[in-house]
Amino acid sequence: xxxxxxxxxxxxxxxxxxxxxxxxxxxxxxxxxxxxxxxxxxxxxxxxxxxxxxxxxxxxxxxxxxxxxxxxxxxxxxxxxxxxxxxxxxxxxxxxxxxxxxxxxxxxxxxxxxxxxxxxxxxxxxxxxxxxxxxxxxxxxxxxxxxxxxxxxxxxxxxxxxxxxxxxxxxxxxxxxxxxxxxxxxxxxxxxxxxxxxxxxxxxxxxxxxxxxxxxxxxxxxxxxxxxxxxxxxxxxxxxxxxxxxxxxxxxxxxxxxxxxxxxxxxxxxxxxxxxxxxxxxxxxxxxxxxxxxx
Amino acid sequence: xxxxxxxxxxxxxxxxxxxxxxxxxxxxxxxxxxxxxxxxxxxxxxxxxxxxxxxxxxxxxxxxxxxxxxxxxxxxxxxxxxxxxxxxxxxxxxxxxxxxxxxxxxxxxxxxxxxxxxxxxxxxxxxxxxxxxxxxxxxxxxxxxxxxxxxxxxxxxxxxxxxxxxxxxxxxxxxxxxxxxxxxxxxxxxxxxxxxxxxxxxxxxxxxxxxxxxxxxxxxxxxxxxxxxxxxxxxxxxxxxxxxxxxxxxxxxxxxxxxxxxxxxxxxxxxxxxxxxxxxxxxxxxxxxxxxxxxxx
Numbered sequence: 001x002x003x004x005x006x007x008x009x010x011x012x013x014x015x016x017x018x019x020x021x022x023x024x025x026x027x028x029x030x031x032x033x034x035x036x037x038x039x040x041x042x043x044x045x046x047x048x049x050x051x052x053x054x055x056x057x058x059x060x061x062x063x064x065x066x067x068x069x070x071x072x073x074x075x076x077x078x079x080x081x082x083x084x085x086x087x088x089x090x091x092x093x094x095x096x097x098x099x100x101x102x103x104x105x106x107x108x109x110x111x112x113x114x115x116x117x118x119x120x121x122x123x124x125x126x127x128x129x130x131x132x133x134x135x136x137x138x139x140x141x142x143x144x145x146x147x148x149x150x151x152x153x154x155x156x157x158x159x160x161x162x163x164x165x166x167x168x169x170x171x172x173x174x175x176x177x178x179x180x181x182x183x184x185x186x187x188x189x190x191x192x193x194x195x196x197x198x199x200x201x202x203x204x205x206x207x208x209x210x211x212x213x214x215x216x217x218x219x220x221x222x223x224x225x226x227x228x229x230x231x232x233x234x235x236x237x238x239x240x241x242x243x244x245x246x247x248x249x250x251x252x253x254x255x256x257x258x259x260x261x262x263x264x265x266x267x268x269x270x271x272x273x274x275x276x277x278x279x280x281x282x283x284x285x286x287x288x289x290x291x292x293x294x295x
Numbered sequence: 296x297x298x299x300x301x302x303x304x305x306x307x308x309x310x311x312x313x314x315x316x317x318x319x320x321x322x323x324x325x326x327x328x329x330x331x332x333x334x335x336x337x338x339x340x341x342x343x344x345x346x347x348x349x350x351x352x353x354x355x356x357x358x359x360x361x362x363x364x365x366x367x368x369x370x371x372x373x374x375x376x377x378x379x380x381x382x383x384x385x386x387x388x389x390x391x392x393x394x395x396x397x398x399x400x401x402x403x404x405x406x407x408x409x410x411x412x413x414x415x416x417x418x419x420x421x422x423x424x425x426x427x428x429x430x431x432x433x434x435x436x437x438x439x440x441x442x443x444x445x446x447x448x449x450x451x452x453x454x455x456x457x458x459x460x461x462x463x464x465x466x467x468x469x470x471x472x473x474x475x476x477x478x479x480x481x482x483x484x485x486x487x488x489x490x491x492x493x494x495x496x497x498x499x500x501x502x503x504x505x506x507x508x509x510x511x512x513x514x515x516x517x518x519x520x521x522x523x524x525x526x527x528x529x530x531x532x533x534x535x536x537x538x539x540x541x542x543x544x545x546x547x548x549x550x551x552x553x554x555x556x557x558x559x560x561x562x563x564x565x566x567x568x569x570x571x572x573x574x575x576x577x578x579x580x581x582x583x584x585x586x587x588x589x590x591x592x
Contacts, residue, residue, distance in 0.1 A: 125325035227413030279411035
């Protein structure tokens with residue numbers, strides 16, 4: 001700026017510092033608490049210095065919530081949802097942008113409508129369909145042919161049940177649609193003149209061009225899926241499918257004696273680490289993806 | 296719209312198929328079942344047989360339920376205050392960082408961090424940090440006994456969940472507002488500065504009016520997010536569990552409790568439809584009345 005505003009600058013710095021403190025102090029408190037002993041973590045006033053029981057607390061948290069398995073499941077779930085959603089939405093955006101038919105518009109609106117209802121409001125019927133995913137097809141076959149089919153397809157306590165309902169939403173489709181619209185028409189024209197069909201164009205030209213967008217979308221999707229709580233909480237009853245987020249429930253401080261918040265905080269820190277690393281290290285991509293998906 | 300398109304019938308059909316199948320199974324079919332459940336009841340004594348059509352009966356029993364109206368009120372208080380505080384703080388931060396003083400990149404780097412954490416994790420941390428017996432507030436409570444106790448007082452519990460939500464979402468709004476501010480031409484603010492208007496005057500007369508489209512988008516986003524979003528459920532579930540005495544029993548929490556603990560699918564479905572209706576009214580009112588004052592370039 002071209003002016004000198006010493007007073008306004010001081011006020012600005014004051015605001016920036018207060019906000020930074022408010023952001024970082026909770027992190028610091030949790031870090032300190034996760035390294036203290038049970039007595040220290042319950043002491044009044046709280047001591048803002050790390051204690052010496054770090055390894056012990058982290059080992060206890062790891063064991064209590066079976067974090068090895070939970071983290072593995074979360075990585076599987078986040079990986080499947082991220083790759084699945086990118087693949088599904090790139091394909092459907094391709095169908096919407098590069099072809100003309102009267103079904104194209106219908107399809108576009110069908111996808112668009114799904115943005116209106118977050119999983120939280122339709123979680124009960126979604127649970128119901130996950131328990132018996134073949135139910136609509138069975139009904140269809142029965143009304144069409146009168147044959148009763150005895151096929152069941154239970155998705156509860158499976159990886160497909162954890163991931164498929166999360167892949168179904170439309171945010172990625174819109175990101176890709178927006179991006180494909182900005183790809184110059186001349187590219188498709190040239191590809192067509194050279195005799196390449198739509199698949200060839202999609203795989204050899206469109207996908208390589210979207211690499212940046214895919215990376216941005218992937219960072220968001222990874223963090224977002226990792227942080228899913230309600231869905232895995234409801235649909236997983238078999239502990240061998242529990243995810244890192246739902247492990248938070250197992251980590252609540254024990255009720256007998258002094259509550260061991262040191263172990264809880266240690267576990268919580270391990271659980272939030274992967275998305276935190278994504279945001280801290282890949283921040284440029286993450287921010288770009290955030291802004292692109294909401295426009 | 297594209298000038299150049301490919302001509303084929305089956306290629307777009309195949310490309311669209313996975314998404315179609317998924318939204319049919321996990322979106323449209325559930326949406327139809329919500330409708331079905333909301334207007335029917337399970338026959339008494341076990342599930343065999345057709346569901347019985349009961350008209351508006353499920354709705355009337357929901358409306359007669361004081362706990363339902365309580366959850367509506369709680370949700371509105373939570374959503375309105377969270378949205379307002381989040382947007383106000385994010386705006387101040389974005390204006391501060393946009394002044395581009397030395398080191399503002401450093402601050403910007405950390406402000407987005409809380410957004411990486413899930414609602415339930417933030418809830419777990421703040422349940423400890425703001426607990427009445429330990430953490431930060433214990434000192435205040437030692438001096439003034441019973442000054443702060445979210446497990447006992449409904450208003451304190453509400454403050455606790457609002458704090459969690461705001462702490463997480465300010466960074467997200469900040470990113471959008473900063474991007475909006477940076478797209479305002481520098482020449483405009485510089486011209487204003489030459490005419491002698493200070494940073495505050497410029498913020499009120501130039502930057503905030505130019506930001507209204509972004510603010511409007513965020514208003515809808517955060518209002519919906521705080522009303523029905525995943526963090527709202529997660530925060531309540533990990534901190535107050537709807538209590539004390541239903542003071543933080545927000546609508547999503549009430550619905551899930553009704554369906555999965557009370558096993559009342561019809562009541563839960565009727566309530567889900569009400570939430571959907573409220574979201575639509577929200578969106579409509581915002582578009583109708585807020586958009587008039589919005590400046591679009």
